[in-house]
Every structure is written in C-alpha cells, then in structure tokens.
Amino acid sequence: MLFILLSDSTAAENASWTGVWDTQWRNGGAVMELRQEGDRVEGFYPGFEGVMQGRVDGKQLSGTWTDAAGQGVFTFVMSPDRQSFMGRFGTGEWWTGMRTETDIADTLFGRLDLSSPQATLRSFLQAGARAGEGRSDRLGIVVPLLDFSAFEESLTAYDRIDLARLLFQVIDRLTFRVWELQRDEDLADEVEYAANLTQAGTNLAYTLRFRASSDSDSGERTWRLVVPPEAEMRAALEELLVRHDGVLPHAREHHALQSPRDTMRTFVEQWDNARNGNGELFLKTMDLSQIAEAVRQEEGALLGEYLIEVLHRIGLPLRQEIPDDPNRRGPYVHFVHPVGVVEIHPIEQEDGSTRWQFSAETMASARQLFMALEDMPLADTSRRGASTPFFEIRNQVRSVHRDLLNEAGPGVELWQWFALILWLLVSIPISWLLTGMVAKPFQLDESDENRVLSPKVRFFWPLRLIFIAGIGMLALKMLGLPQSVDIPLRVVIGVTLSIAGGWLAYHLVDKISDVLEAHSQRYRYRDEILRSLAISIVKLAVIIGAVLFLAEILSLPYQGVIAGLGIGGLAVALAARSTLENLIGGLTLFADKPVEVGDLCQLGEHLGVIEGIGLRSVKVRSLARTVVTIPNAEFVNLNIENLSRRDRMLLRTTVGLRYETSPDQLRWVLTEIRQLLLQHPMVTPEPARARFLGFGDHSVDIEIFAYIKTNDFNEFLGVQEDIFLRLIEIVEESGTGFAFPSMVNYLASDGGVDDERAERAEAIMRELREGNELPFPNFDVQTRKKMRDTLDxxxxGSVDFEPQNDASA
Incomplete structure (x- = not known):
C-alpha cells in the first residue's frame, strides 16, 4: 500500500502539462494549449492572442503571459489527479483550469461558417451562448465573423470582444428564426443585406446588417455581421431592456422559467446535471402532475431523456428562436407530429406565480415521439452528451437486432420482457447466496429455544425477499418501463421491501437485545429498564418507519399518515388508559430505579426476586418459585423494601435466663455477650449492644442488637448461627440456664444452681467492683479497642477457620 501511495505521489510530481486546458479567471476565461518539453512549457490562448512561457518545478508551473491586454507573471499548481490546476497572476488574481479531451478548436467553438448571413449569424449566436457561461474567449474566436469597419481607431482583441459581447446582448433580446434570413444564392448580386428583427411581446425592431466579401485565400464569397457603433448598440439595448426594468438579466435568471425561452434553455442546459443525479431543476421544466408521485422523479427523468433525444433529432434550436415574452398567454408549440406534440405551457403554481413548463401532454407522448423519430439521424452530434444506462443498453440491444425493440405489450418492448425474466432467474440464486454470506458472520442461523419462530422465518426469508426486491429496483431504473408496467412493479417491490424489511428489522432488534443481555450478564451489569425501554422504542420506530415507507410506495401523503397516527393515538389513549398508565409507570421506574433485575424485594404481601422489568409490568419470582406479575402503574405505588440493597443485616433477639440467675451471673453473661459482639469480625462494633431488658413472664430477658457485615441472607444465617451457639456456651459457662416459658413438673429433685460456678462468677464480679472495672453501662474505650475483632x-475447627491476630500486636 505504501509503495502504491509513493508511486502515485511520484507520478503527480512528474505530471505533464501538455494538453488543452479550459481556464477561468475573474469575469473571464480562455482555452489554452500547453506543450511541455523537459522542464520548459510553452502555450497559447488564441481567444485573446495570448502566449505563455514557463518552467516546471515538481507540480508547479511558473512563468510569464502576454496578450492584447498586457503581460505579467503567473504561478500554476497541478492537482493530485492531474486533471485541474489552481493558479494566480498579477496582484493576487486567481486563475483556474481543467484539462479537456478535445482539441483546442473544438473546445473553443468548432468550424466557423461564413457562407451566408444565416450561417454567420448562427455561428455568432452559438459562440455568444458559450461566452455567456464565463468563457469570453469564445467571442474572441468568432471575431472573424464580424465587420468592424464602422470603427476608425485601431481595436485591441479585448476591444473587439467587448463590442462583440454588446452586439450579442442586443440580439439576445430579440426573437427570430435564423432560417428566415435570406440564403447566399438569393443574394447573388448583393454585397449588403439587412435583416429586421423584433422583440417578442413588444414588436420593438432592430436591424442587423451583413456585408459580403471575397476570401483572400480561397476566393469564396463570405458574409460578415456588421458591428454598429457602440452608442447605437447601447441605445438599442436600453430600449430592449425596458421589459426588465433596464437591468440586464443575470446569468441564471432563466432558471426561474418565466418564458418559453427560459424553459427550453434550462431544460437543455440542465440535462447533464440530471444525468449525473442532480435533476431537481431539470424536473421543474416539465409538468409531471399526471405521473404518480411515487415514481414521479424516476419517470420524469426518463421522459425528459426521451424528450431530449427527440429535440436532438429535430435539431436543438438557438435560444433566440424561442419567444422570451413572459406575458405570453398561449402555449408555445415547438414541434408537431401525428403521435404527439412538443409544447411549453404557462402553468400557475400554488403560490400564484406562473412557470412555463413542457406540458403534461408533451410528457405523456415523449416516449411515442421518440419511437417515431428514432431512426432520424441526429441534427448535431457534437451537442449531444452521454446517455443514461437505459439508453446505452437500448442502443446495444438495437445493435444486436432491431426487432427486439418492437412493442410486445402495453408499451413494453420485447427486450424489456426478456430482461424482466432474466431478473427473476438471476436474482433468486443471488439472493440465496447473499443471504448465506450475511447470516454467517452475524450468526443469524443460530436457533433460540426462547423463540417460537425459526431463524429461517425470522431472518432468512426476509433477507432473500429484500435482495430480490433490491435487485428488482436496480433493474427498473435501467429498463425504462412505461408507467402502466413500472408503477405496479414498483408497488409490489415496495410493499415487499416494506413488509420484509420491517419484519427483519423487528427481529434483528430482538437479536440485538439478546446480545446485550448476554453481555450485561457476563460483566454483571444489567439495566433492564433501559434495555427494555430502548428495545420497545426501536421496535415502535421500526413499525412506524415501515408504515411510512409503505405510504410513500402507495403515494399516500405523509401528512395524512401522520395525522392518522395522531388521531389513532388519541383513540388508543382513551381506550387504553391503563396501558398508558403502565407505560408512564415504566418510565418512572427507569428514572427512579428503585429496583434492578435480581434484587430481593418485599413488595406489599409479595416477597421475591425481581426477574423482569418491562414497559407494562414487573415480574417477580416468589419464594414458592411462582411468577407474580405486577403492573407498573400499581408497582410504583407499592411500599418497596429492597432487601438486596442492604449494606448490612440486623441481628436482634431476646435471650431469656432463669429467674434463679443471680445479679452477678447476669452481669457476667452481659459482659461475655458484649465481648462476643465486639470480638466477632462479622459484627459491626457500633451500635452492637447487649442489655438487660427486663423481667418476662418466665425469664430474665437480655436483648441483643447488632448489625452483621453482609447483605447476603445465607451468609447472615451462618453468622447468626455462630453467635447463637456461642451464646449457649456463655450461658452454660455462667452457671445459669435458659428459661422455659412453660409449666414443668419435676419427678426428680432439681439439681438447682451450680454453686461452684456461681461462686466463681460472683468472685469475678466482686474483683471487678473492687477495682472499679465493672463494664456497666459499657466497657471503657481502651478495653473496647483491645477486644475488637479478637474472636475467631x-x-x-471450621473449614474456613483463620485465627485472628493478637489484638495487642
């Protein structure tokens, strides 16, 4: 890859400047021919009698220019594709150019024809039309067509071009037929000829004069157009511009389509843009109101090409031959044939303005007109641009056998029927192949036990139909079928794309949802509300998109569809209030997030694990393993106790000792329990407590209150079990016992209290009392600190036993 890039860079550095370049500068331009030998370049631009000399350094060409206006220096830099350059000259003026494939004579104008007043005027008007595009040197080339004998002083090339432009502006305001001028053979004895021309709509007249002479080289008789004095031309132009408020129309004013001339000129000029996909202005020149909106753009472009082909066979007119009267009331009829007519009508627009367009009748007969004139040779092959793929294919079919162009149905040619059959035969195996290529990398062939429909129904068949329909759409664009066949086929293909595409997209959303769920479970992150909300919204968007696409295919206005959705939505809102409440409840759950999937919660009378959260309801797996479904509207109003979000769990119990327990025994038990809570690593030191709570019916009660460092219920039960077993040991060690809230009949003598242990407990308490170390109401801070987390x-003896570090260490 790097080698290719370096090769391209080297080629750009060594690009040759030899060739013909169509260039422009501010308010002007010129076609120049350059020739490079080594690093030296020489060239000329004949429109201004200019020459150029320069030297190449890499991609840069620098040198000097000289023409009738003066001389100066220039700098050009070639673009990477070697097809254009950017340059400057003088005091920062820009100069750009693009390489052309034709020679300089054809690029400028072609062959000049001075054989008659008709030919001379036609050549001059064609050159003037090209000069109007910002290429003023075109008029420089046709200066030999003009007679400047009315000017005594010497004129530079620029002076002659300026006068030629002024004369063209005068003639451009007139309307006439060139063939109405007399031919040379009708003027055999004349050396001068005057033609009176008028302006359409005003009948203002202007006289053009031609003068005959003999060519010094060939001796043939030639006719030149006499250039009147400048003051005379300006006066005439001012009078002719009254219709335009005395202002010369700008270069693109004809795009407003205010006259038949504007429409014809725009139609011909914009054809190349339409062929390259930018046909908005081209389509505006035609009345396509009788064509279904769904196919209006494609059918309009096709009929426009038929019409441009018809005009090429009739002969493209000079724009001065078309009326430019914006106030004209009747249509302009350009061509009449038994099968149709080419005419331009004034059509009122929605905003009240008037736009001149080729009539709907003209567009309806364009196909038949082309068929009738197809064998007519082109009037001027040099002015015909490239064809679209449809006409290229048709020309290839024509070259194979002319009979394949015969109609075999409602305006459908025989080769088009063969092409439709070929489409079906080719698209089916291609769709199968493409479906397999798409399904494999995206794992669409994997079955899902949670889905009722198989992958073939959910993915494979929709994909195949989409590929078949897609190939069909491409085929329709190239086949140029008539509306009677094209519209039904487009409707069938469009409906297929809408239904199959919507079906596929809907199930792809489920596929993506499954992937996201698996991903969230893998990384232990699950926001079920967000996922459910996003999936539901995307599915709704898929359905609406499919409906709108179907509406476009069926030529239903979007406004009606959207309004229908609005009215339907209101009806649904009134009929399904509870559903909307649940939807709003789902949005509230998403915003507040009181629970997540997997949380253990107490929901009113229901205790269970949150298993699913949707836009309509919450699913809870109860302890009995049943699934409880709670609507969102009801769920958000419940008192929700989220047990999984506890940072610790409460251990609270009451221990009842026998009434025979002495106070010191009780103190000893309290001391040991408090020490147990402080030493236990799974009990938080604050607010762990053990307090003599009071006297029960059958026992002396001690309350134990502590928080266990876990939020897992099973682990909590394990810690609670351990503490309770240690409590049994503490009670037994104290010499007392647990009280029994029942009546007991002893058939043997009672063992009573263990005197030895009781005496020992009391002795310990006496010793603490005498040393002022009784832990009542609490242990002192130092003792608490030493005792903390010292219990194993x-x-x-347990599997997970790890001895605690010595607290004094």
Missing part, C-alpha cells in the same frame, strides 16, 4: 470467626 469462622470458629476454630
């Missing part, structure tokens, strides 16, 4: 948990 899990207890010694």
């Amino acid at each position: 948990y899990p207890p010694e």
Whole structure:
C-alpha cells in the first residue's frame, strides 16, 4: 500500500502539462494549449492572442503571459489527479483550469461558417451562448465573423470582444428564426443585406446588417455581421431592456422559467446535471402532475431523456428562436407530429406565480415521439452528451437486432420482457447466496429455544425477499418501463421491501437485545429498564418507519399518515388508559430505579426476586418459585423494601435466663455477650449492644442488637448461627440456664444452681467492683479497642477457620 501511495505521489510530481486546458479567471476565461518539453512549457490562448512561457518545478508551473491586454507573471499548481490546476497572476488574481479531451478548436467553438448571413449569424449566436457561461474567449474566436469597419481607431482583441459581447446582448433580446434570413444564392448580386428583427411581446425592431466579401485565400464569397457603433448598440439595448426594468438579466435568471425561452434553455442546459443525479431543476421544466408521485422523479427523468433525444433529432434550436415574452398567454408549440406534440405551457403554481413548463401532454407522448423519430439521424452530434444506462443498453440491444425493440405489450418492448425474466432467474440464486454470506458472520442461523419462530422465518426469508426486491429496483431504473408496467412493479417491490424489511428489522432488534443481555450478564451489569425501554422504542420506530415507507410506495401523503397516527393515538389513549398508565409507570421506574433485575424485594404481601422489568409490568419470582406479575402503574405505588440493597443485616433477639440467675451471673453473661459482639469480625462494633431488658413472664430477658457485615441472607444465617451457639456456651459457662416459658413438673429433685460456678462468677464480679472495672453501662474505650475483632470467626475447627491476630500486636 505504501509503495502504491509513493508511486502515485511520484507520478503527480512528474505530471505533464501538455494538453488543452479550459481556464477561468475573474469575469473571464480562455482555452489554452500547453506543450511541455523537459522542464520548459510553452502555450497559447488564441481567444485573446495570448502566449505563455514557463518552467516546471515538481507540480508547479511558473512563468510569464502576454496578450492584447498586457503581460505579467503567473504561478500554476497541478492537482493530485492531474486533471485541474489552481493558479494566480498579477496582484493576487486567481486563475483556474481543467484539462479537456478535445482539441483546442473544438473546445473553443468548432468550424466557423461564413457562407451566408444565416450561417454567420448562427455561428455568432452559438459562440455568444458559450461566452455567456464565463468563457469570453469564445467571442474572441468568432471575431472573424464580424465587420468592424464602422470603427476608425485601431481595436485591441479585448476591444473587439467587448463590442462583440454588446452586439450579442442586443440580439439576445430579440426573437427570430435564423432560417428566415435570406440564403447566399438569393443574394447573388448583393454585397449588403439587412435583416429586421423584433422583440417578442413588444414588436420593438432592430436591424442587423451583413456585408459580403471575397476570401483572400480561397476566393469564396463570405458574409460578415456588421458591428454598429457602440452608442447605437447601447441605445438599442436600453430600449430592449425596458421589459426588465433596464437591468440586464443575470446569468441564471432563466432558471426561474418565466418564458418559453427560459424553459427550453434550462431544460437543455440542465440535462447533464440530471444525468449525473442532480435533476431537481431539470424536473421543474416539465409538468409531471399526471405521473404518480411515487415514481414521479424516476419517470420524469426518463421522459425528459426521451424528450431530449427527440429535440436532438429535430435539431436543438438557438435560444433566440424561442419567444422570451413572459406575458405570453398561449402555449408555445415547438414541434408537431401525428403521435404527439412538443409544447411549453404557462402553468400557475400554488403560490400564484406562473412557470412555463413542457406540458403534461408533451410528457405523456415523449416516449411515442421518440419511437417515431428514432431512426432520424441526429441534427448535431457534437451537442449531444452521454446517455443514461437505459439508453446505452437500448442502443446495444438495437445493435444486436432491431426487432427486439418492437412493442410486445402495453408499451413494453420485447427486450424489456426478456430482461424482466432474466431478473427473476438471476436474482433468486443471488439472493440465496447473499443471504448465506450475511447470516454467517452475524450468526443469524443460530436457533433460540426462547423463540417460537425459526431463524429461517425470522431472518432468512426476509433477507432473500429484500435482495430480490433490491435487485428488482436496480433493474427498473435501467429498463425504462412505461408507467402502466413500472408503477405496479414498483408497488409490489415496495410493499415487499416494506413488509420484509420491517419484519427483519423487528427481529434483528430482538437479536440485538439478546446480545446485550448476554453481555450485561457476563460483566454483571444489567439495566433492564433501559434495555427494555430502548428495545420497545426501536421496535415502535421500526413499525412506524415501515408504515411510512409503505405510504410513500402507495403515494399516500405523509401528512395524512401522520395525522392518522395522531388521531389513532388519541383513540388508543382513551381506550387504553391503563396501558398508558403502565407505560408512564415504566418510565418512572427507569428514572427512579428503585429496583434492578435480581434484587430481593418485599413488595406489599409479595416477597421475591425481581426477574423482569418491562414497559407494562414487573415480574417477580416468589419464594414458592411462582411468577407474580405486577403492573407498573400499581408497582410504583407499592411500599418497596429492597432487601438486596442492604449494606448490612440486623441481628436482634431476646435471650431469656432463669429467674434463679443471680445479679452477678447476669452481669457476667452481659459482659461475655458484649465481648462476643465486639470480638466477632462479622459484627459491626457500633451500635452492637447487649442489655438487660427486663423481667418476662418466665425469664430474665437480655436483648441483643447488632448489625452483621453482609447483605447476603445465607451468609447472615451462618453468622447468626455462630453467635447463637456461642451464646449457649456463655450461658452454660455462667452457671445459669435458659428459661422455659412453660409449666414443668419435676419427678426428680432439681439439681438447682451450680454453686461452684456461681461462686466463681460472683468472685469475678466482686474483683471487678473492687477495682472499679465493672463494664456497666459499657466497657471503657481502651478495653473496647483491645477486644475488637479478637474472636475467631469462622470458629476454630471450621473449614474456613483463620485465627485472628493478637489484638495487642
């Protein structure tokens, strides 16, 4: 790749400047021919009698220019594609150019014809039309057509071009037929000829004069157009411009289509843009109101090409031969044939303005007109541009056998029927192949036990139909079928694309949802509300998009469809209020997020794990393994206790000791329990407590209150079990026992209280009392600090036992 880039860069550096370049500068331009030998370049631009000399350095060409206006220096830099250049000259003026494939004579104008007043005027008007595009040197080339004998002083090339432009502007305001001028053979004994021309709509007249002479080289008789004095031309132009408020129309004013001339001129000029895909202005020149909106653009472009082909066979007119009267009332009829007519009508627009367009009747007969004139040779092959793929294919078919162009149905030619059959035969295996190529990398062939429909129904068949319909759409663009066949086929293909595309997109959303769910489970991140909301919105968008696409195919106005959706939405809102409440409840859950999937929650009377959250309801898996569905509107009003979001779990219980327990025994038990809570690593030190709560019916009650460092219920039960077992040991060690809230009949003598242990407990308490170390109501801070997390948990002997570090270490 790097080698290719370096090769391209080297080629650009060594690009040759030899060739013909169509160039422009501010308010002007010229066609120049350059020749490069080594690093030296020489050239000329004959329109202004100019010559150029320069030297090449890489992509840059620098040198001097000399023409009738003076001389100066220039700098050109060639573009990377070697097809254009950017340059400057003088004091920062720009000069650009593009390489052309034709020679300089054809690029400028072609062959000049001075054989008659008709030929001379035609050549001059054609050159003037080209000069109007910003290429003023075109008029420089046709200066030999003009007679400047009315000017005594010497004129430079620029002076002659300016006078020629002024004369063209005068003639351009007139309307006439060139063939109405007399021919040379009718003027055999005349050396001068005057032609009176008028302006359409005003009948203002202007006289053109021609003068005959003999060519010094060939001796043939030639006719030149006499250039009147400048003051005379300006006066005439001012009078002719009254219709335009005395202002010369700008270069693109004809795009407003205010007269038949504007429409014909725009139609011919814009054909190349339409052929390259930019046909908006081209389509405006035609009345396409009788064509279905769904195919209006494609059918309009096709009929426009038929019409341009007809005009090329009739002969493209000079624009001065078309009336330019914006106030004309009747249509302008350009061509009449038994099968149709070419005419331009004034058509009132929605805003009240008038636009001149080729009539709907003309567009309806364009195809038949072309068929009738097809064998007519082109009037001027040099002015015909490239054809669209349809006409290229048709020309190839014509070269194979002319009978294939015969109609075999409602305006459908025989070769078009063969092409439709070929489309079906080719598109089916191609669609199967493309579907397999698409399904494999995206894993569309994987079955899902949670889906009722198989992958073939959900993905494969829609994809095949889409590919068949897509190939069909491409075929229709190239086949140029008549409306009677084209519209039904487009409707069938469009409906197929709408239904199959919507079906495929809907199930692809489910596929993407499954992938996102698997991804969230893998990384332990699940925002089920967001996923459900996004999936539902995308599905709704897919359905609406498919409906709108179908509406476009069926030529239904979007406004009506959208209004229908609005009215239908209101009806649904009134009939399904609870559904909307659930939808709003789902949005509230998304905004507030009180629960997540997998949370253990107490929801009113329901205790269970959140299993699914949708736009309509929440699904809860109960402890009995049943699924409880709670509508969102009801769910958001519940008192929700999210047990999974606890940072710790509460251990709270009451221990009842026998009434025979002495106060010191009770103190000893309280001390040991508090020490247990402080030493246990799974119990938070604050606010862990063990307090003598009071006297029960059958026992002396001690309340234990502590938080366990876990939010997992199973782990909590394990810690609670460990603490309770240690409590049993503490009670037994104290010499007392647990109270029994029942009546007990002893058939044997009671063992009573263990005197030895009771005495020992009391002795410990006496010792603490005498040392002022009784832990009542609490242990002192130092003792609490020493005791903290010193107990082994899990207890010694268990699988997970790890001895605690010495607290004093």
